[in-house]
Amino acid sequence: MKNIKFLIIGILFGIVLSKSEVVSWYRIYEMFKFQSFHMYGIIGSAVLIGIVLTRLFKRGVIKNYLGEKIDITPKEKGNIRTIVGGIIFGLGWALVGACTGPIFVLLGQGAISAVVIIFGALLGAFVYGLASEKLPK
Numbered sequence: 001m002k003n004i005k006f007l008i009i010g011i012l013f014g015i016v017l018s019k020s021e022v023v024s025w026y027r028i029y030e031m032f033k034f035q036s037f038h039m040y041g042i043i044g045s046a047v048l049i050g051i052v053l054t055r056l057f058k059r060g061v062i063k064n065y066l067g068e069k070i071d072i073t074p075k076e077k078g079n080i081r082t083i084v085g086g087i088i089f090g091l092g093w094a095l096v097g098a099c100t101g102p103i104f105v106l107l108g109q110g111a112i113s114a115v116v117i118i119f120g121a122l123l124g125a126f127v128y129g130l131a132s133e134k135l136p137k
Helices: 004-019 025-032 038-059 079-096 100-108 114-131
Strands: none
Touching: 004 100, 025 038, 025 079, 079 114, 100 114
């Protein structure tokens, strides 16, 4: 029961994703056809918030739920892995019509077909785990 706050935050986040139509296949379709700013605005907002929060983490202003400083380990530069990973992620997103986070929102809305997407996402994570040592750094 001590982690109930995280469940509540997750539920609220799911409601926000649903109400902002991030889980809408049509909104994703519009984005990939460059017909609407809706999704780009949401993604851009998330990137800006992520940049600000990361800076605050690094300065020690924001701490984890135990009150400890959050340590962010710098990653090695890797343009190839970023481009290849982005292409694979984008293709999966375009083919399925759902990003990883909103999959669970779709399931919560009653879209039973989201189970297939969740299975595919888990399978992809498993395959990545097996192949991660052989992938370019």
